[in-house]
Amino acid sequence: MSEAHDPSQQLSPDQARDLACVLDEIIPPSGDGRLPGAGELGLVAFLERKLRESPDLRPAVEQGLATLARLARERDAAGFAEVPGPERLALLNALAPLEPAFLPGLIFHTYVGYYQSARVLEGLGLEPRPPFPKGYAMEGVDPTRLDAVRRRPPMWRKV
Amino acid sequence: MAEEIADVLIVGAGAAGAALAWSLADTRMNVVCLEQGDWMDPSRYPSTGLDWEIQRFGKFGLSPNSRGRPEDYPVNDQGSPIRVSNFNAVGGSTILYAAHFPRFRPSDFRVRTLDGVADDWPISYERLAPFYDLNARMMGVAGLAGDPAYPPKELPLPPVPLGKLGETLARGFDRLGWHWWPSDSAIATRPWEGRAPCIHLGPCLTGCAQGAKASTDVTYWPAAVRRGVTLRTRCRVREVTLGPDGLADGVTYHDAEGREHRQRAEVVVLACNGVGTPRLLLNSRSARFPDGLANSSGLVGRNLMFHPYSLVTGIFDEPLEGYKGPTGCCLMSQEFYDTDRSRGFVRGYSFEAVRGMGPVSTALMGMSSGRIPWGPGHHEAFATLFDRTAGMVAICEDLPEPHNRVVLDPELRDGDGIPAPKIEYTLSENSRRMTEHAVAHGRELLEAAGAKEVVAEPLLQIAGWHLMGTARMGTHPQTSVVNEWGRSHDVKNLFIVDGSVFVTAAAVNPTNTIQAFALHVADRIKSNLANLFD
Numbered sequence: 001m002s003e004a005h006d007p008s009q010q011l012s013p014d015q016a017r018d019l020a021c022v023l024d025e026i027i028p029p030s031g032d033g034r035l036p037g038a039g040e041l042g043l044v045a046f047l048e049r050k051l052r053e054s055p056d057l058r059p060a061v062e063q064g065l066a067t068l069a070r071l072a073r074e075r076d077a078a079g080f081a082e083v084p085g086p087e088r089l090a091l092l093n094a095l096a097p098l099e100p101a102f103l104p105g106l107i108f109h110t111y112v113g114y115y116q117s118a119r120v121l122e123g124l125g126l127e128p129r130p131p132f133p134k135g136y137a138m139e140g141v142d143p144t145r146l147d148a149v150r151r152r153p154p155m156w157r158k159v
Numbered sequence: 160m161a162e163e164i165a166d167v168l169i170v171g172a173g174a175a176g177a178a179l180a181w182s183l184a185d186t187r188m189n190v191v192c193l194e195q196g197d198w199m200d201p202s203r204y205p206s207t208g209l210d211w212e213i214q215r216f217g218k219f220g221l222s223p224n225s226r227g228r229p230e231d232y233p234v235n236d237q238g239s240p241i242r243v244s245n246f247n248a249v250g251g252s253t254i255l256y257a258a259h260f261p262r263f264r265p266s267d268f269r270v271r272t273l274d275g276v277a278d279d280w281p282i283s284y285e286r287l288a289p290f291y292d293l294n295a296r297m298m299g300v301a302g303l304a305g306d307p308a309y310p311p312k313e314l315p316l317p318p319v320p321l322g323k324l325g326e327t328l329a330r331g332f333d334r335l336g337w338h339w340w341p342s343d344s345a346i347a348t349r350p351w352e353g354r355a356p357c358i359h360l361g362p363c364l365t366g367c368a369q370g371a372k373a374s375t376d377v378t379y380w381p382a383a384v385r386r387g388v389t390l391r392t393r394c395r396v397r398e399v400t401l402g403p404d405g406l407a408d409g410v411t412y413h414d415a416e417g418r419e420h421r422q423r424a425e426v427v428v429l430a431c432n433g434v435g436t437p438r439l440l441l442n443s444r445s446a447r448f449p450d451g452l453a454n455s456s457g458l459v460g461r462n463l464m465f466h467p468y469s470l471v472t473g474i475f476d477e478p479l480e481g482y483k484g485p486t487g488c489c490l491m492s493q494e495f496y497d498t499d500r501s502r503g504f505v506r507g508y509s510f511e512a513v514r515g516m517g518p519v520s521t522a523l524m525g526m527s528s529g530r531i532p533w534g535p536g537h538h539e540a541f542a543t544l545f546d547r548t549a550g551m552v553a554i555c556e557d558l559p560e561p562h563n564r565v566v567l568d569p570e571l572r573d574g575d576g577i578p579a580p581k582i583e584y585t586l587s588e589n590s591r592r593m594t595e596h597a598v599a600h601g602r603e604l605l606e607a608a609g610a611k612e613v614v615a616e617p618l619l620q621i622a623g624w625h626l627m628g629t630a631r632m633g634t635h636p637q638t639s640v641v642n643e644w645g646r647s648h649d650v651k652n653l654f655i656v657d658g659s660v661f662v663t664a665a666a667v668n669p670t671n672t673i674q675a676f677a678l679h680v681a682d683r684i685k686s687n688l689a690n691l692f693d
Contacts (some may be wrong), residue, residue, distance in 0.1 A: 022205060030538040089534060107533050111526055115518035116209045124518060124545070132206040132368040135358025136483040138320035140348075141341050143303060145321075145329070152307045155493065157266040157273065159283070 011048055015065050018080040020044050022068070025088050026103075026110045035123040046113035047106070057105045064102025068095050086099045162363035165191035165389075167684075168410065168424030170396045170439065172196075173251020174670050175656040175677040176430030177375035177383065178294065182681035184386035186688070192388060193412055193422065195395035196230040204366035211362055212519035219365040221255065221621055223247070229415075230393065232573035232580075233436060239584040241465045243434055249392060250376035252432065255364055256347040257623065258372045259485025259511060259668045260300050262291050262312060266497065267665040272618070274498045276505050277558050279593065280662045281643035282679070283633050284310075290678040294671060297382075298373040299351040302343035308493040317347045317576035319357065324479040324549045325489040328512050330649040331608025337494040342511065344488035345373035345670070348629020352378075359484045361514070372485070394420075397577050399427055399443040399452055400654065406634075406692070407452075407653045413575040426652045426684075426691070430677070433626030433658040437565040438555035438580040440630065453630070453647040457642050460566055462559035463584055463629050464664040468622035469553040469594040471489075471601030473610025478546045483618060489514060496599065496666055504592040506556040508666045510601065521545045528614070528658070551604060552619070553597030557590055559628050586618065594618055606609040625669050630659035645676070651692040656680050 011019060022038035049060045068080045071091055077083045083091055096103055114120055118128035127134075167183055169176045172194035183190050205214035215221075221244035223231035234243045246255045264282035270277045292313040294300075304312035318341035321329060325341075332339040346363075347354045357371035370377050384390055393415035400421075401407035409423035426456075430437045437460040443452035451459050489512035496507045516524065521544050525531025531540040568581040598615045605613045634638025637647035641660055647653040656677040658669050665672070684691060 005491040014456065027537055030628075035538060062676040063194065081261045103533070107526060108523070110533075112210075112213050112519055115522045116212065118209065121209075121518065126518070128209075130206060130208050130211055131360035131362060132204070133358075135360050135369070138322050138359045138484055141303060141318045141321055146303065146340065147307065147408065148306065149340060150305045155338060155496070156264050156310060156400065157497065159265050159269040 011044075011051070012078055014069070015062070016044050016048075018065055019047060020066060021081045021088060022092065022106070023047070023094055023110055026107055027114050030123070035120060038110050041114060041117060041119060043110060043113045047109055050109045057109070060099070060101035060105055064095065064099040064106070068092075071095060087111050162421070162423055163189070163426040165189050165422060167191070167426045167428060168193070168422055169428045169430055170410065171251065171430035171432070171435065171657070172249045172375070172380065172390060173432065173657075174253050174607050175429060175673050177250070177426070178297070178674040178677040179428060179430065179656050179681045180388045180390075181297070181379040181383040181386070182678050183684065184383055184388050186280045186685055187387065190388045191422065191424070192390045193394040193396055193410070194249055194390065194392050195232075196246070196251075197392045198249045199254055199366060201366060201368050201370055202626075204368040206360045206362050206365065207366045212517045213265050215365050217276055219255065221624075223492040229574055230395075231573055232395075232577070235331055235568045235571050235579060235581040239582040239623070240586055240618060240620065241467065241584065241623045242620055243582060243624070243626065244621060245432060245434070248376070249380055249390065249424035250374040251654040252624070253374040253670065254366050254376070256670060257363055257668070258485065259345045259487050259491070260298070260345040260671045261491065261509070261667040262309065262343070263665045263667065263672050264496070265597060267663065270506070270663045274443065274505050277663045278633065281356075287672070287675045287679055290675040290682070291466055291671065293678055294674045298345045298378050298588055298674070299347045299354065301346050301348040303341045306340040308338060308340065314343065316351060317340070318342070319346055319348055319485050319488050320359065321489060322416065322480055322484045322514070324481040324484075324514055325512055326476065328549055328551070328604070328608050328617075331604045332492060334607045335604060337492055337604070339490050339492045342488045342491050343671075344485060346485055347371045347373070347486060357485065361482050361484065361517070363486045363488070378594055391517060394450055395573070395575055395577070396439060397442065399429075399439060399573065401445045401447060401452065401650070405447060405650065407650050417575055426654065428654040428656060430657045433629045434580050434582070436563050436657055438567065441567050442578055448649070453640055453649045453653055456637055457647050458631060458638070460629050461561045461564045462631055463563040463565055463582070464557040464559055464627040464661065465584070465623050466664060466666070467555045467557055467586060467590045467594055468619040468621050469548055469555070469597045469601065470616040471598055471605055472548050472550040472614050473605030473608065474544065474612040474614070475547045475549065475610055479515055479549055481546060481549060484516050485512065486514050495596070502596055504589045504596065506558065506593070506666065508553045508555040508593055508597050510551050510553055510597075510604070513552055515546055515548050517547060521548075544665060549605070549608070549610070551601045553594065553601060554666055554668070555590055555593045555597060557664050558587060559631070559663065560587060565629050625658065625664070627658040627661040627664050627669060631662050632660040633662065645680040654680060654684070
């Protein structure tokens, strides 16, 4: 096994920088400014944790980042992070058929990390907290709401 | 030290084992329960953390095959369109259940007489009714009296809130003139017997951190242990052993370290669910029972019934606050419960409302369905789905078919080397037609409620929650495994009290009936102690 697949290894600074840019393409900032991009949110650290926990994910992500860097160099950029913003999406789309395992796993974990972050929950208008212990207030059932159903004849068969 | 002999040994501390143990504690007999799981710690349930949604894909997942918990046993369900869901802990699958808690209807016990299919139960609704009432008090059942779909029944607590989502669906039912009613729910909507009231956390299916949901680790078990029942955890039973007199004389089991032990007993009761119980019986072979214990009928493992579930989800324009409130307890409809042969199938189904999803679940559902793209348009697509979905599941009555069964897998083993169960199941044409009808009418309902779009999943693969029929009860030893009070026809001191004994499945969640039956069996044991084995 190559050293690059050592599950205890951190991403290199270049890989981490490129990954942050990829994450911002997967979930870009919202147009109204309420929601950050996934890279801007700092999800690289979350993804690195997932890479350590999921040995199957790491090779696909590392290989994808390596190919992405190569594609960037072919466009005279030092890395994906140096590719001009408007061109990044096209580059990621070009990468997809070359590295079919790269995006699906990355998107899954990006969605998970993004939508459980306190900052995103606030941006969605939710309280940035888990359900417990505060819970949610709800009103009880108004029994008169069932009056029409209650007037139906018995529906159960006597035996 | 002399080996202690239990008067009654219960295998499994889930819904049925707990109810039976609590009831038998009246006798002051030496009641011992062996459970392969452990006590759960509610303070560590997923709803206590921001990652609450994703934990249902991990240690709190529905399938024992993917949870990675050492106390689980694998189930080979690759050959079934419905996958087995269960949980192994004190409380069993009630740890993860929705706590939707309807009773069977009187007609559900007379299927052959009324509809000419399957078989009648050897007991009636009237026989179980007092035990339903007792169970309602012990579990703390919330609901609203007056439902025309049922005879009058005891509901000690007020119903769970409908919320905006439930009100929206209810308007659809009203527009169509269809029956609906707030769900009977095993959820403390007020403080109840030391349990805190429901605070509408939402994710009931990964355990209730509040303790409001009636999993038996917070209902029957504390009371049973206080009354002297011995509950030993991380004890996985390998085999029920048979004495020279043809009676069960105990079990062999493995502790958490895999060491093998023996527990002797005067009476053995199995409460391991509709897959675990036939697995244990089939693993308990002897010269007298070469095909598995108590299996002279050849019916152990056969007639497996699930409830085939269809899911229809409506997408609405307005927010529904669907992340608030008990996930699976809101309202139900029995408009299509009884047989109407013009529909193209016999028996019927219930509709049950399903509340909405949190942000992570919404995003992942959107990802898998292609509705929420990555990249441009992501936020706009997310906004059209989040908090704007409401679901209805149809819980369809499966009929017993001998070829649907639990067998032992020839290769798969659990962590202690015990052969694992294998599911052989095909969806019947009757059930398929029923799901088709349910999808069409679920769509009609959601559209009447105002959904702008409806998506359907005709058969929910993950929904193998209800495991029934694999050691059916009856009056004749050739056509059933146990009698009307759960006693094996073949082995007079062996009882079964879980969903295995069900003759038919009805079209509602089975836990309330499983527990009522367990209380009924306990009652019969207590009243027949002098001649229990006659």
